[in-house]
Amino acid sequence: MxxxxxxxxxxxxxxxxxxxxxxxxxxxxxxxxxxxxxxxxxxxxxxxxxxxxxxxxxxxxxxxxxxxxxxxxxxxxxxxxxxxxxxxxxxxxxxxxxxxxxxxxxxxxxxxxxxxxxxxxxxxxxxxxxxxxxxxxxxxxxxxxxxxxxxxxxxxxxxxxxxxxxxxxxxxxxxxxxxxxxxxxxxxxxxxxxxxxxVPVDAEPHRVNLRFPVQYVIRPRTAEYPDYRGYAGQVGAGSVRPGDEVVVLPSGIRTTVERIDTADGELDVAHAGRSVTLVLADDVDISRGDTIASPEDAPEPIADFEATVCWLAEKPLHPGARLLLKHGTRTTQAIVGSIVERFDEQTLSTEPSPDSLSLNEIGKISVRVADPIVADDYAVNRHTGSFLLIDPAGGNTLAAGLVGDAIATVEAAGVVAGAE
The missing domain is CATH 3.40.50.300 (P-loop containing nucleotide triphosphate hydrolases)
Incomplete structure (x- = not known):
């Protein structure tokens, strides 16, 4: 074609x-x-x-x-x-x-x-x-x-x-x-x-405040910086300034931002998409995969949830599959509990409880993860609402996933518009 x-x-x-x-x-x-x-x-x-x-x-x-x-x-x-x-x-x-x-x-x-x-x-x-x-x-x-x-x-x-x-x-x-x-x-x-x-194409619309997945903990341990502890990553949503109160998830510990470091010096503010290092006022136990967020709308860490996935592998997905789930900077073990429904993009309809999802098929599944993830609904924030499912043996990407019920939103729009 x-x-x-x-x-x-x-x-x-x-x-x-x-x-x-x-x-x-x-x-x-x-x-x-x-x-x-x-x-x-x-x-x-x-x-x-x-x-x-x-x-x-x-x-x-x-x-x-x-x-x-x-x-x-x-x-x-x-x-x-x-x-x-x-x-x-x-x-x-x-x-x-x-x-x-x-x-x-x-x-x-x-x-x-x-x-x-x-x-x-x-x-x-x-x-x-x-x-x-x-x-x-x-x-x-x-x-x-x-x-x-x-x-x-x-x-x-x-x-x-x-x-x-x-x-x-x-x-x-x-x-x-x-x-x-x-x-x-x-x-x-x-x-x-x-x-x-x-055409108006504003910056990625974020309907949530600060989301900062921690990618790396910086501890130089040098004579010049004997007590330095910074948390490097990319601002996934919202913005952050020195003096802001933040909460560390999933632990729930609160602290404040002391300063924002970059290779070019300190910043007064860092917006979504900027890669920075946050230095906090308190000595908090934080590691890769944790999320620093605004306490105003911090999401509850979730271990059981439903998501929309596009299956990308030749081998079909079946209930009970044990995979790896990568969300932001956190990778954890996951089990697919059930395939709730399969989406037909031609008719905008769904088939309940299919036996499997094959290559390129879209469906809603239930997932349980070993370590809770800090996720927003994909409709609210694409950055913190998306994830990957990975083959634990070969490391291949098996599916792209969206937290929440994206299928229901599309299906409802089709019903309202009279789609058949």
């Missing part, structure tokens, strides 16, 4: 002059070797030999670029069902996702699958790029029908109309990618690049 995703990303990079001259030369030579008369821009992101030979994306390719208006991190993810795990990985931290469809095929099962996955992951905004619009006989009608069908799907999944934008494009020729096209007189909206530069 070659819908042109990598070509679209390559076109974005090329038209925004975010590609070095030697890269363009290499792509041009490779394109000539393939018998092409123009550069195959998909080669800018399809870096694996298997991808170049098959003409499809099978891994996540990250590219970084900037325009005068914004800086971007692009994750080119595969659309094939067997690579859903790669899509989950690429979209898990996205503020906006571009779903691309071939104008000749319209909305297909994979479009619905990925829209449902984006809803479960809480992606705030979507763009529908209707690609290869130059290859259909009546582009205005096709674009209208495809965008209307997609709007019905996204409405059923809970997105508001202003959070979804449809744009007709030709990634091969550059129509409406970075340059407005005269070939689409029926469309008067922004180009894809104009939309990306102007």
């Amino acid at each position: 070659d819908d042109g995703k990598s070509t679209l990303v390559g076109r974005l990079l090329y038209d925004t002059k975010s590609v070095l001259a030697d890269q363009i030369d290499a792509v041009t030579r490779a394109s000539v070797d393939k018998g092409l008369s123009t550069p195959d821009l998909s080669l800018l992101v399809d870096g694996l030999r298997a991808e170049r030979e098959q003409g499809i994306t099978i891994d996540v390719a990250y590219r970084y670029f900037a325009t005068p208006q914004r800086s971007f991190v692009l994750a080119d993810t595969p659309g094939h069902v067997q690579y859903t795990r790669n899509t989950v990985s690429g979209a898990s931290t996205a503020q906006l996702v571009i779903l691309l469809v071939d104008a000749r095929k319209g909305v297909i099962a994979q479009t619905r699958r990925h829209a449902a996955v984006m809803a479960l992951l809480g992606v705030p905004r979507l763009v529908l790029a209707v690609n290869k619009i130059d290859l259909v006989e009546d582009p205005a009608t096709v674009f209208g029908e495809v965008s209307a069908e997609f709007a019905e799907i996204t409405s059923a999944l809970g997105w508001k109309p202003d959070a979804v934008t449809a744009i007709p494009v030709s990634a091969l020729h550059g129509d409406n990618v970075a340059v407005r096209s005269e070939n689409t007189p029926y469309y008067d909206g922004p180009t894809l690049m104009e939309h990306l530069e102007s």
Whole structure:
């Protein structure tokens, strides 16, 4: 299924002059070797030999670029069902996702699958790029029908109309990618690049106060710092300032922040996403995996909970499986108690009490962990509400999980919108 995703990303990079001259030369030579008369821009992101030979994306390719208006991190993810795990990985931290469809095929099962996955992951905004619009006989009608069908799907999944934008494009020729096209007189909206530069994408919305998973305890034990004890990590939500009262979880001990250290000196405040070292006023027993949080809304550590998971392994998941669960900086043993339900992303319905979850299937499970985790509901905070299930023998990632019932939220939205 070659819908042109990598070509679209390559076109974005090329038209925004975010590609070095030697890269363009290499792509041009490779394109000539393939018998092409123009550069195959998909080669800018399809870096694996298997991808170049098959003409499809099978891994996540990250590219970084900037325009005068914004800086971007692009994750080119595969659309094939067997690579859903790669899509989950690429979209898990996205503020906006571009779903691309071939104008000749319209909305297909994979479009619905990925829209449902984006809803479960809480992606705030979507763009529908209707690609290869130059290859259909009546582009205005096709674009209208495809965008209307997609709007019905996204409405059923809970997105508001202003959070979804449809744009007709030709990634091969550059129509409406970075340059407005005269070939689409029926469309008067922004180009894809104009939309990306102007759409409101605020910093990750955190509906909770401070969450600071401790990654490392720093004890230099030198003559210069004989009594230094700092707690290093990344602020997962909220912000922290010297003088703030905090609580250490799961122990529940309270103290205050004495200062915030970084390699460049002390800070007056550290916001979500900043990696810092916190020095506390009291000598508290804290280790990797603990969480420093605001006492105002500190979550209760949980050992038994239900979660939504996307199963990513070839071997199916069965009740009673003993796995490792990685949440933030804590890794603990876990047992899957039951598979509560399996989600059908095509019909937005659920099957209660299935025997298993197979590769790429989404379901709700019950979990018991050996060491309590400090988690928020994923709908409240994506950073502290997500986790991984890991094979204890091989260390492979088996599932991406969301604390809480994301399926119920999506299913309820479908019922309200009249999804069948």
